[in-house]
Amino acid sequence: MNHLELTKIVEWKDLRKLSVSEMLIENNISLPWLFISLCLAYNEYYWMALPFSGFYFLTALRQVHNGFHNSLGTGKFLTWLSLYLNSITMMASIHAVKFNHIRHHKFCLSEEDYEGKSASMKWYEAILYGPVHMFLIHRITFKKANMKYRKNMGLELVSIAFLMAIVWYFQINFLMYHVLVMIAGEFLMAFFAVWTVHHDTHENPNIARTQRGFWKNKLTFSMFYHMEHHLFPAVPTIKLPELADRIDKTLPELTKKQTF
Template identity: 40%
Template sequence: MNTALAETPCMRATDIVWRDLLTLSLGEKFWETTLSLPWLLGALWAYHEGHIVIGLACSFYLFLTGLRQSHGAQHYSLGWPRVVQDVVLYTLSVVMLASMHAVQVSHMHHHRHCLKENDTEGATARLPWWQAIMMGPVFLFTMHRTAWRLGTAVKRRWIVAELCGIASVILLALWTPELHALRWHVGVMLAGECLTGFFAVWIVHHGCEAEGTIARTQRGPWINWLSYSMFFHAEHHLFPQVPTCHLKRIAERLDHARHAVAAKQVIPLRDLWKAPPAGKHRTRHPRCSAHSGFFGIL
Protein backbone atom coordinates (compact mmCIF):
# COMPACT_ATOMS: atom_id res chain seq x y z
CA MET A 1 0.00 0.00 0.00
CA ASN A 2 1.50 3.36 -1.00
CA THR A 3 -0.43 5.44 1.51
CA ALA A 4 1.53 5.59 4.73
CA LEU A 5 -1.32 6.85 6.87
CA ALA A 6 -4.80 5.46 6.27
CA GLU A 7 -7.54 7.43 8.02
CA THR A 8 -11.29 7.41 8.51
CA PRO A 9 -13.39 10.17 10.11
CA CYS A 10 -13.18 8.45 13.50
CA MET A 11 -9.61 7.20 13.16
CA ARG A 12 -7.27 10.14 12.68
CA ALA A 13 -3.75 10.20 14.00
CA THR A 14 -1.95 12.86 11.98
CA ASP A 15 -0.21 14.12 15.11
CA ILE A 16 1.56 10.82 15.78
CA VAL A 17 5.25 10.51 14.95
CA TRP A 18 5.82 7.21 13.14
CA ARG A 19 8.49 7.42 10.45
CA ASP A 20 11.22 6.60 12.96
CA LEU A 21 9.61 3.16 13.35
CA LEU A 22 9.97 2.09 9.71
CA THR A 23 13.56 0.90 9.96
CA LEU A 24 14.38 -2.55 11.31
CA SER A 25 17.67 -3.56 12.86
CA LEU A 26 19.51 -6.53 11.39
CA GLY A 27 18.37 -8.67 14.32
CA GLU A 28 14.75 -7.62 13.81
CA LYS A 29 14.97 -8.49 10.11
CA PHE A 30 16.18 -12.01 10.85
CA TRP A 31 13.60 -12.38 13.64
CA GLU A 32 10.74 -11.40 11.36
CA THR A 33 12.01 -13.59 8.51
CA THR A 34 12.53 -16.78 10.56
CA LEU A 35 9.63 -16.36 12.99
CA SER A 36 7.69 -19.44 11.89
CA LEU A 37 10.64 -21.78 11.30
CA PRO A 38 10.89 -23.23 14.86
CA TRP A 39 7.14 -23.90 14.88
CA LEU A 40 7.33 -25.65 11.48
CA LEU A 41 10.18 -27.88 12.62
CA GLY A 42 8.45 -28.55 15.94
CA ALA A 43 5.19 -29.50 14.25
CA LEU A 44 6.83 -31.89 11.78
CA TRP A 45 8.89 -33.51 14.55
CA ALA A 46 5.84 -33.92 16.80
CA TYR A 47 3.73 -35.46 14.03
CA HIS A 48 6.59 -37.79 13.09
CA GLU A 49 6.93 -38.95 16.70
CA GLY A 50 3.17 -39.37 17.13
CA HIS A 51 2.74 -36.45 19.55
CA ILE A 52 -0.36 -35.14 17.81
CA VAL A 53 -1.48 -32.64 20.47
CA ILE A 54 1.97 -31.05 20.57
CA GLY A 55 2.00 -31.03 16.77
CA LEU A 56 -1.36 -29.26 16.63
CA ALA A 57 -0.17 -26.63 19.11
CA CYS A 58 2.97 -26.05 17.04
CA SER A 59 0.89 -25.89 13.85
CA PHE A 60 -1.36 -23.25 15.43
CA TYR A 61 1.62 -21.03 16.12
CA LEU A 62 3.16 -21.88 12.76
CA PHE A 63 0.02 -20.54 11.12
CA LEU A 64 -0.10 -17.47 13.38
CA THR A 65 3.54 -16.55 12.88
CA GLY A 66 3.26 -17.36 9.17
CA LEU A 67 0.38 -14.89 8.93
CA ARG A 68 2.54 -12.27 10.62
CA GLN A 69 5.46 -12.89 8.27
CA SER A 70 3.22 -12.95 5.21
CA HIS A 71 1.48 -9.77 6.32
CA GLY A 72 4.80 -8.00 6.70
CA ALA A 73 6.04 -9.21 3.33
CA GLN A 74 2.77 -8.16 1.67
CA HIS A 75 3.48 -4.60 2.82
CA TYR A 76 7.21 -5.01 2.06
CA SER A 77 7.97 -4.05 5.66
CA LEU A 78 10.36 -6.90 6.57
CA GLY A 79 13.36 -4.71 5.83
CA TRP A 80 14.79 -6.73 2.92
CA PRO A 81 14.77 -5.91 -0.82
CA ARG A 82 11.37 -6.50 -2.41
CA VAL A 83 12.50 -9.52 -4.39
CA VAL A 84 13.59 -11.20 -1.15
CA GLN A 85 10.19 -10.51 0.39
CA ASP A 86 8.49 -11.92 -2.72
CA VAL A 87 10.50 -15.11 -2.16
CA VAL A 88 9.34 -15.08 1.47
CA LEU A 89 5.75 -14.93 0.22
CA TYR A 90 6.38 -17.83 -2.16
CA THR A 91 7.95 -19.93 0.59
CA LEU A 92 5.08 -19.24 2.98
CA SER A 93 2.61 -20.13 0.21
CA VAL A 94 4.13 -23.60 -0.11
CA VAL A 95 4.21 -24.03 3.67
CA MET A 96 0.76 -22.63 4.47
CA LEU A 97 -0.93 -23.89 1.28
CA ALA A 98 -2.46 -20.67 -0.04
CA SER A 99 -1.07 -18.19 -2.55
CA MET A 100 0.35 -15.36 -0.47
CA HIS A 101 0.69 -13.12 -3.51
CA ALA A 102 -3.05 -13.61 -4.03
CA VAL A 103 -3.56 -12.67 -0.40
CA GLN A 104 -1.32 -9.64 -0.98
CA VAL A 105 -3.41 -8.37 -3.89
CA SER A 106 -6.62 -8.89 -1.93
CA HIS A 107 -5.12 -7.30 1.19
CA MET A 108 -4.00 -4.13 -0.60
CA HIS A 109 -7.51 -3.83 -2.03
CA HIS A 110 -8.83 -4.31 1.52
CA HIS A 111 -6.75 -1.36 2.74
CA ARG A 112 -8.02 0.88 -0.05
CA HIS A 113 -11.68 -0.07 0.43
CA CYS A 114 -11.80 -1.28 4.02
CA LEU A 115 -15.22 -2.73 4.96
CA LYS A 116 -16.92 -1.26 1.91
CA GLU A 117 -19.15 -3.33 -0.35
CA ASN A 118 -16.30 -4.14 -2.75
CA ASP A 119 -13.94 -5.24 0.04
CA THR A 120 -13.66 -8.98 -0.61
CA GLU A 121 -11.28 -9.65 2.27
CA GLY A 122 -13.41 -7.76 4.79
CA ALA A 123 -16.70 -9.37 3.72
CA THR A 124 -16.77 -11.92 6.55
CA ALA A 125 -16.65 -9.11 9.13
CA ARG A 126 -20.27 -8.32 8.29
CA LEU A 127 -21.41 -11.87 9.06
CA PRO A 128 -22.30 -13.50 12.39
CA TRP A 129 -19.30 -15.35 13.81
CA TRP A 130 -20.64 -18.79 12.94
CA GLN A 131 -21.31 -17.80 9.32
CA ALA A 132 -17.78 -16.42 9.06
CA ILE A 133 -16.52 -19.87 10.05
CA MET A 134 -18.89 -21.77 7.76
CA MET A 135 -18.02 -19.55 4.79
CA GLY A 136 -14.31 -20.27 5.22
CA PRO A 137 -13.73 -22.41 2.09
CA VAL A 138 -15.80 -20.02 -0.04
CA PHE A 139 -13.86 -17.08 1.39
CA LEU A 140 -10.56 -18.71 0.44
CA PHE A 141 -11.70 -19.36 -3.14
CA THR A 142 -13.24 -15.89 -3.54
CA MET A 143 -10.08 -14.20 -2.30
CA HIS A 144 -7.94 -16.03 -4.87
CA ARG A 145 -10.45 -15.28 -7.64
CA THR A 146 -10.54 -11.60 -6.74
CA ALA A 147 -6.74 -11.45 -6.63
CA TRP A 148 -6.54 -12.96 -10.11
CA ARG A 149 -9.01 -10.35 -11.39
CA LEU A 150 -7.25 -7.40 -9.74
CA GLY A 151 -3.64 -8.54 -9.97
CA THR A 152 -1.05 -7.35 -12.45
CA ALA A 153 0.68 -9.73 -14.85
CA VAL A 154 3.61 -10.01 -12.44
CA LYS A 155 1.35 -10.86 -9.51
CA ARG A 156 -0.50 -13.41 -11.62
CA ARG A 157 2.76 -15.16 -12.47
CA TRP A 158 3.61 -15.36 -8.77
CA ILE A 159 0.13 -16.74 -8.04
CA VAL A 160 0.50 -19.45 -10.69
CA ALA A 161 3.94 -20.41 -9.40
CA GLU A 162 2.65 -20.59 -5.83
CA LEU A 163 -0.39 -22.67 -6.75
CA CYS A 164 1.89 -25.10 -8.61
CA GLY A 165 4.12 -25.37 -5.55
CA ILE A 166 1.11 -25.93 -3.31
CA ALA A 167 -0.23 -28.64 -5.63
CA SER A 168 3.17 -30.37 -5.55
CA VAL A 169 3.19 -30.48 -1.75
CA ILE A 170 -0.36 -31.84 -1.58
CA LEU A 171 0.35 -34.50 -4.23
CA LEU A 172 3.53 -35.53 -2.43
CA ALA A 173 1.56 -35.99 0.78
CA LEU A 174 -1.10 -38.05 -1.01
CA TRP A 175 1.32 -40.26 -2.92
CA THR A 176 3.78 -40.89 -0.10
CA PRO A 177 1.92 -42.58 2.78
CA GLU A 178 5.08 -43.00 4.85
CA LEU A 179 5.38 -39.22 5.15
CA HIS A 180 2.62 -39.11 7.75
CA ALA A 181 4.08 -35.95 9.32
CA LEU A 182 3.63 -34.17 5.99
CA ARG A 183 0.08 -35.49 5.73
CA TRP A 184 -0.76 -34.08 9.16
CA HIS A 185 0.83 -30.78 8.20
CA VAL A 186 -1.11 -30.55 4.94
CA GLY A 187 -4.41 -31.37 6.63
CA VAL A 188 -3.94 -28.84 9.42
CA MET A 189 -2.76 -26.07 7.10
CA LEU A 190 -5.73 -26.55 4.77
CA ALA A 191 -8.05 -26.41 7.77
CA GLY A 192 -6.31 -23.25 8.93
CA GLU A 193 -6.70 -21.61 5.54
CA CYS A 194 -10.42 -22.38 5.64
CA LEU A 195 -10.63 -20.52 8.96
CA THR A 196 -8.78 -17.36 7.93
CA GLY A 197 -12.03 -15.54 7.17
CA PHE A 198 -12.84 -15.87 10.86
CA PHE A 199 -9.48 -15.70 12.62
CA ALA A 200 -7.71 -13.18 10.37
CA VAL A 201 -10.67 -10.98 9.41
CA TRP A 202 -13.79 -11.37 11.54
CA ILE A 203 -11.97 -11.24 14.88
CA VAL A 204 -10.30 -7.90 14.13
CA HIS A 205 -13.07 -6.22 12.09
CA HIS A 206 -16.47 -7.39 13.39
CA GLY A 207 -18.69 -4.64 14.72
CA CYS A 208 -16.66 -2.00 12.86
CA GLU A 209 -17.74 0.43 10.15
CA ALA A 210 -16.21 1.68 6.92
CA GLU A 211 -16.75 5.32 7.91
CA GLY A 212 -15.92 4.93 11.59
CA THR A 213 -13.69 2.67 13.63
CA ILE A 214 -12.60 0.24 10.94
CA ALA A 215 -10.61 -2.20 13.07
CA ARG A 216 -10.12 -3.48 16.60
CA THR A 217 -6.97 -3.53 18.67
CA GLN A 218 -5.80 -5.05 21.94
CA ARG A 219 -4.30 -3.78 25.16
CA GLY A 220 -2.57 -5.91 27.78
CA PRO A 221 0.93 -7.37 27.46
CA TRP A 222 0.13 -11.06 27.90
CA ILE A 223 -2.54 -11.33 25.21
CA ASN A 224 -0.37 -9.40 22.77
CA TRP A 225 2.62 -11.58 23.64
CA LEU A 226 0.65 -14.79 23.11
CA SER A 227 -0.79 -13.47 19.83
CA TYR A 228 2.59 -12.26 18.51
CA SER A 229 1.25 -8.66 18.38
CA MET A 230 -1.23 -9.61 15.65
CA PHE A 231 -4.10 -7.84 17.44
CA PHE A 232 -2.70 -4.31 16.95
CA HIS A 233 -4.92 -4.11 13.89
CA ALA A 234 -6.35 -0.60 14.25
CA GLU A 235 -2.77 0.64 14.57
CA HIS A 236 -1.84 -1.28 11.44
CA HIS A 237 -4.64 0.31 9.42
CA LEU A 238 -3.53 3.76 10.57
CA PHE A 239 0.14 3.08 9.83
CA PRO A 240 0.31 0.16 7.35
CA GLN A 241 4.01 0.67 6.58
CA VAL A 242 5.11 0.25 10.20
CA PRO A 243 6.50 -3.28 10.84
CA THR A 244 4.48 -5.48 13.18
CA CYS A 245 7.24 -5.57 15.78
CA HIS A 246 6.94 -1.78 16.16
CA LEU A 247 3.14 -1.56 16.39
CA LYS A 248 3.28 -1.77 20.18
CA ARG A 249 5.18 1.52 20.20
CA ILE A 250 2.58 3.04 17.88
CA ALA A 251 -0.12 1.90 20.34
CA GLU A 252 1.76 3.53 23.23
CA ARG A 253 2.02 6.81 21.32
CA LEU A 254 -1.67 6.74 20.44
CA ASP A 255 -2.62 6.07 24.06
CA HIS A 256 -0.30 8.83 25.29
CA ALA A 257 -2.00 11.24 22.88
CA ARG A 258 -5.41 10.02 24.15
CA HIS A 259 -6.62 8.76 20.78
CA ALA A 260 -9.74 6.58 20.94
CA VAL A 261 -8.20 3.80 18.83
CA ALA A 262 -8.52 1.27 21.67
CA ALA A 263 -12.28 1.76 22.08
CA LYS A 264 -12.98 -1.57 20.38
CA GLN A 265 -10.76 -4.43 21.50
CA VAL A 266 -10.37 -7.92 20.06
CA ILE A 267 -10.71 -9.55 23.47
CA PRO A 268 -12.46 -6.95 25.66
CA LEU A 269 -11.65 -8.51 29.03
CA ARG A 270 -11.78 -5.18 30.81
CA ASP A 271 -15.41 -4.70 29.75
CA LEU A 272 -16.37 -7.64 31.96
CA TRP A 273 -15.77 -5.46 35.00
CA LYS A 274 -17.14 -2.13 33.85
CA ALA A 275 -19.82 -0.47 35.92
CA PRO A 276 -23.42 -1.44 34.96
CA PRO A 277 -25.54 1.02 32.95
CA ALA A 278 -27.30 3.84 34.81
CA GLY A 279 -30.30 2.62 36.77
CA LYS A 280 -28.90 -0.88 37.17
CA HIS A 281 -27.02 -2.14 40.16
CA ARG A 282 -24.67 -5.05 40.48
CA THR A 283 -23.34 -6.53 43.66
CA ARG A 284 -19.58 -6.60 43.40
CA HIS A 285 -17.54 -9.26 45.09
CA PRO A 286 -14.85 -7.80 47.41
CA ARG A 287 -12.18 -9.21 45.09
CA CYS A 288 -13.60 -7.62 41.91
CA SER A 289 -11.10 -4.79 42.02
CA ALA A 290 -8.32 -7.35 42.04
CA HIS A 291 -9.92 -9.14 39.10
CA SER A 292 -10.10 -5.86 37.19
CA GLY A 293 -6.42 -5.30 37.76
CA PHE A 294 -5.69 -8.85 36.61
CA PHE A 295 -7.60 -8.35 33.34
CA GLY A 296 -5.77 -5.07 32.81
CA ILE A 297 -2.48 -6.96 33.01
CA LEU A 298 -3.73 -9.48 30.44
Protein backbone atom coordinates (compact mmCIF):
# COMPACT_ATOMS: atom_id res chain seq x y z
CA MET A 1 0.00 0.00 0.00
CA ASN A 2 1.52 3.35 -1.03
CA HIS A 3 1.23 6.60 0.91
CA LEU A 4 -1.57 7.97 -1.29
CA GLU A 5 -3.71 4.95 -0.50
CA LEU A 6 -2.94 5.35 3.20
CA THR A 7 -4.13 8.96 3.22
CA LYS A 8 -7.49 7.84 1.86
CA ILE A 9 -8.03 5.27 4.60
CA VAL A 10 -7.14 7.33 7.68
CA GLU A 11 -9.36 10.21 8.80
CA TRP A 12 -7.17 13.29 9.20
CA LYS A 13 -8.72 16.48 7.78
CA ASP A 14 -10.43 17.41 11.05
CA LEU A 15 -7.01 17.47 12.73
CA ARG A 16 -5.90 20.50 10.73
CA LYS A 17 -8.01 22.89 12.81
CA LEU A 18 -6.48 24.33 15.99
CA SER A 19 -8.35 25.64 18.99
CA VAL A 20 -7.27 29.00 20.42
CA SER A 21 -5.29 27.31 23.20
CA GLU A 22 -3.60 24.95 20.74
CA MET A 23 -2.71 27.87 18.47
CA LEU A 24 -1.18 29.74 21.42
CA ILE A 25 0.86 26.67 22.36
CA GLU A 26 2.20 26.09 18.86
CA ASN A 27 3.17 29.75 18.43
CA ASN A 28 4.80 30.21 21.84
CA ILE A 29 6.09 26.77 22.80
CA SER A 30 9.74 27.79 22.47
CA LEU A 31 9.65 31.01 24.50
CA PRO A 32 9.87 29.62 28.09
CA TRP A 33 12.92 27.55 27.15
CA LEU A 34 14.58 30.54 25.48
CA PHE A 35 13.98 32.87 28.44
CA ILE A 36 15.16 30.33 31.02
CA SER A 37 18.32 29.48 29.06
CA LEU A 38 19.20 33.16 28.55
CA CYS A 39 18.52 33.97 32.21
CA LEU A 40 20.81 31.16 33.39
CA ALA A 41 23.50 32.13 30.88
CA TYR A 42 23.25 35.78 31.95
CA ASN A 43 24.06 34.65 35.48
CA GLU A 44 26.91 32.52 34.09
CA TYR A 45 25.28 29.17 34.88
CA TYR A 46 26.23 27.90 31.44
CA TRP A 47 26.08 24.17 32.16
CA MET A 48 22.65 24.58 33.72
CA ALA A 49 21.54 26.63 30.73
CA LEU A 50 22.63 24.01 28.21
CA PRO A 51 19.63 21.60 28.44
CA PHE A 52 17.22 24.54 28.31
CA SER A 53 19.00 25.79 25.19
CA GLY A 54 18.61 22.32 23.71
CA PHE A 55 14.89 22.31 24.44
CA TYR A 56 14.61 25.81 22.99
CA PHE A 57 16.22 24.65 19.75
CA LEU A 58 13.92 21.62 19.55
CA THR A 59 10.73 23.57 20.26
CA ALA A 60 11.73 26.40 17.93
CA LEU A 61 12.27 23.77 15.24
CA ARG A 62 8.78 22.46 15.95
CA GLN A 63 7.38 25.98 15.64
CA VAL A 64 9.05 26.83 12.33
CA HIS A 65 8.32 23.37 10.97
CA ASN A 66 4.62 24.03 11.47
CA GLY A 67 5.17 27.39 9.82
CA PHE A 68 6.64 25.67 6.76
CA HIS A 69 3.33 23.86 6.27
CA ASN A 70 1.09 26.80 7.26
CA SER A 71 0.00 24.86 10.36
CA LEU A 72 0.48 27.52 13.03
CA GLY A 73 -3.13 28.64 12.77
CA THR A 74 -2.10 32.24 12.01
CA GLY A 75 -2.14 34.38 8.86
CA LYS A 76 0.67 34.84 6.35
CA PHE A 77 2.34 37.80 8.05
CA LEU A 78 2.47 36.25 11.53
CA THR A 79 3.79 33.01 10.05
CA TRP A 80 6.46 34.97 8.18
CA LEU A 81 7.33 36.88 11.35
CA SER A 82 7.71 33.63 13.27
CA LEU A 83 10.14 32.31 10.66
CA TYR A 84 12.07 35.59 10.60
CA LEU A 85 12.43 35.95 14.38
CA ASN A 86 13.41 32.31 14.81
CA SER A 87 16.04 32.76 12.10
CA ILE A 88 17.74 35.38 14.27
CA THR A 89 17.58 33.29 17.44
CA MET A 90 18.47 29.97 15.74
CA MET A 91 21.38 31.37 13.69
CA ALA A 92 20.24 30.19 10.24
CA SER A 93 17.95 31.45 7.50
CA ILE A 94 14.73 29.59 8.29
CA HIS A 95 13.29 30.55 4.91
CA ALA A 96 16.24 28.72 3.32
CA VAL A 97 15.45 25.71 5.50
CA LYS A 98 11.79 26.00 4.47
CA PHE A 99 12.62 26.04 0.76
CA ASN A 100 14.64 22.85 1.05
CA HIS A 101 12.11 21.20 3.36
CA ILE A 102 9.25 21.69 0.89
CA ARG A 103 11.50 20.18 -1.79
CA HIS A 104 12.25 17.33 0.62
CA HIS A 105 8.56 16.44 0.69
CA LYS A 106 8.30 16.69 -3.09
CA PHE A 107 11.48 14.79 -3.97
CA CYS A 108 11.88 12.70 -0.82
CA LEU A 109 15.33 11.01 -0.71
CA SER A 110 15.89 11.46 -4.46
CA GLU A 111 18.79 13.31 -6.11
CA GLU A 112 16.82 16.57 -5.94
CA ASP A 113 16.27 16.26 -2.19
CA TYR A 114 19.21 18.25 -0.80
CA GLU A 115 17.82 18.24 2.73
CA GLY A 116 17.74 14.44 2.75
CA LYS A 117 21.34 13.78 1.62
CA SER A 118 22.52 12.55 5.01
CA ALA A 119 19.83 9.84 5.20
CA SER A 120 21.99 7.47 3.14
CA MET A 121 25.09 7.99 5.32
CA LYS A 122 26.36 6.20 8.41
CA TRP A 123 25.35 7.90 11.65
CA TYR A 124 28.82 9.33 12.29
CA GLU A 125 29.07 10.53 8.69
CA ALA A 126 25.77 12.41 9.14
CA ILE A 127 27.21 14.16 12.21
CA LEU A 128 30.40 15.15 10.39
CA TYR A 129 28.37 16.26 7.37
CA GLY A 130 26.41 18.76 9.49
CA PRO A 131 28.33 21.96 8.59
CA VAL A 132 28.22 21.05 4.88
CA HIS A 133 24.49 20.41 5.19
CA MET A 134 23.81 23.91 6.51
CA PHE A 135 26.01 25.54 3.86
CA LEU A 136 24.28 23.51 1.13
CA ILE A 137 20.79 24.48 2.36
CA HIS A 138 21.61 28.16 1.89
CA ARG A 139 23.49 27.65 -1.38
CA ILE A 140 20.65 25.67 -2.98
CA THR A 141 18.15 28.33 -1.92
CA PHE A 142 20.29 31.00 -3.58
CA LYS A 143 20.60 28.93 -6.78
CA LYS A 144 17.12 27.42 -7.15
CA ALA A 145 14.63 29.50 -5.16
CA ASN A 146 12.54 32.36 -6.51
CA MET A 147 13.28 36.01 -5.71
CA LYS A 148 10.95 36.08 -2.70
CA TYR A 149 12.80 33.23 -0.99
CA ARG A 150 16.18 34.79 -1.82
CA LYS A 151 15.12 38.17 -0.42
CA ASN A 152 13.88 36.57 2.80
CA MET A 153 17.09 34.57 3.12
CA GLY A 154 19.16 37.71 2.53
CA LEU A 155 17.22 39.66 5.15
CA GLU A 156 17.62 36.87 7.68
CA LEU A 157 21.35 36.43 7.07
CA VAL A 158 21.98 40.18 7.31
CA SER A 159 19.98 40.32 10.55
CA ILE A 160 21.98 37.41 11.98
CA ALA A 161 25.27 39.05 10.98
CA PHE A 162 24.16 42.35 12.55
CA LEU A 163 23.25 40.61 15.81
CA MET A 164 26.55 38.74 15.92
CA ALA A 165 28.51 41.93 15.25
CA ILE A 166 26.80 43.68 18.17
CA VAL A 167 27.22 40.70 20.49
CA TRP A 168 30.93 40.31 19.79
CA TYR A 169 31.71 44.04 19.64
CA PHE A 170 30.20 44.65 23.08
CA GLN A 171 31.34 41.24 24.39
CA ILE A 172 27.88 40.24 25.63
CA ASN A 173 28.86 36.91 27.10
CA PHE A 174 25.46 35.31 27.63
CA LEU A 175 24.46 36.06 24.02
CA MET A 176 27.83 34.78 22.79
CA TYR A 177 26.99 31.54 24.58
CA HIS A 178 23.57 31.43 22.91
CA VAL A 179 24.98 32.06 19.43
CA LEU A 180 27.60 29.32 19.76
CA VAL A 181 25.12 26.76 21.11
CA MET A 182 22.64 27.51 18.32
CA ILE A 183 25.36 27.14 15.66
CA ALA A 184 26.26 23.78 17.21
CA GLY A 185 22.57 22.84 17.01
CA GLU A 186 22.42 23.78 13.35
CA PHE A 187 25.50 21.67 12.63
CA LEU A 188 23.72 18.65 14.15
CA MET A 189 20.58 19.06 12.03
CA ALA A 190 21.74 16.62 9.34
CA PHE A 191 21.90 13.93 12.01
CA PHE A 192 18.95 14.68 14.30
CA ALA A 193 16.45 16.11 11.80
CA VAL A 194 17.28 13.92 8.79
CA TRP A 195 19.31 10.78 9.53
CA THR A 196 17.40 9.70 12.64
CA VAL A 197 14.03 9.75 10.87
CA HIS A 198 15.00 8.64 7.36
CA HIS A 199 17.92 6.22 7.44
CA ASP A 200 17.17 2.83 5.85
CA THR A 201 13.80 3.98 4.47
CA HIS A 202 14.80 4.48 0.82
CA GLU A 203 12.58 1.63 -0.39
CA ASN A 204 9.51 3.70 0.61
CA PRO A 205 10.69 7.21 1.55
CA ASN A 206 7.30 8.61 2.56
CA ILE A 207 6.93 5.88 5.19
CA ALA A 208 9.55 7.53 7.38
CA ARG A 209 10.53 6.40 10.86
CA THR A 210 8.27 7.21 13.77
CA GLN A 211 8.28 6.97 17.54
CA ARG A 212 6.03 5.24 20.03
CA GLY A 213 6.20 5.55 23.80
CA PHE A 214 4.55 8.25 25.92
CA TRP A 215 7.63 9.67 27.63
CA LYS A 216 9.85 9.46 24.56
CA ASN A 217 7.41 11.61 22.63
CA LYS A 218 6.84 13.98 25.55
CA LEU A 219 10.59 14.58 25.93
CA THR A 220 10.98 15.16 22.19
CA PHE A 221 7.84 17.32 21.90
CA SER A 222 6.25 14.94 19.37
CA MET A 223 8.92 15.81 16.79
CA PHE A 224 9.65 12.15 15.97
CA TYR A 225 6.19 11.29 14.65
CA HIS A 226 7.86 11.62 11.28
CA MET A 227 6.00 8.96 9.35
CA GLU A 228 2.77 10.65 10.35
CA HIS A 229 4.13 14.01 9.27
CA HIS A 230 5.20 12.77 5.83
CA LEU A 231 1.85 11.13 5.20
CA PHE A 232 -0.14 14.14 6.46
CA PRO A 233 2.12 17.24 6.39
CA ALA A 234 -0.80 19.65 6.93
CA VAL A 235 -1.52 18.24 10.41
CA PRO A 236 0.00 20.45 13.17
CA THR A 237 2.50 18.80 15.51
CA ILE A 238 0.19 19.10 18.51
CA LYS A 239 -2.27 16.80 16.70
CA LEU A 240 0.26 14.13 15.68
CA PRO A 241 -0.23 11.91 18.77
CA GLU A 242 -3.93 11.64 17.93
CA LEU A 243 -3.10 11.00 14.27
CA ALA A 244 -0.68 8.25 15.32
CA ASP A 245 -3.43 6.59 17.37
CA ARG A 246 -5.76 6.66 14.37
CA ILE A 247 -3.12 5.09 12.14
CA ASP A 248 -2.39 2.37 14.71
CA LYS A 249 -6.09 1.52 15.03
CA THR A 250 -6.92 1.72 11.33
CA LEU A 251 -3.78 0.03 10.02
CA PRO A 252 -2.32 -2.14 12.79
CA GLU A 253 -0.52 -4.20 10.16
CA LEU A 254 1.49 -1.19 8.93
CA THR A 255 5.17 -1.78 9.61
CA LYS A 256 6.65 1.10 11.57
CA LYS A 257 10.38 1.65 11.93
CA GLN A 258 11.24 3.27 15.26
CA THR A 259 13.39 6.40 15.46
CA PHE A 260 15.05 5.29 18.70
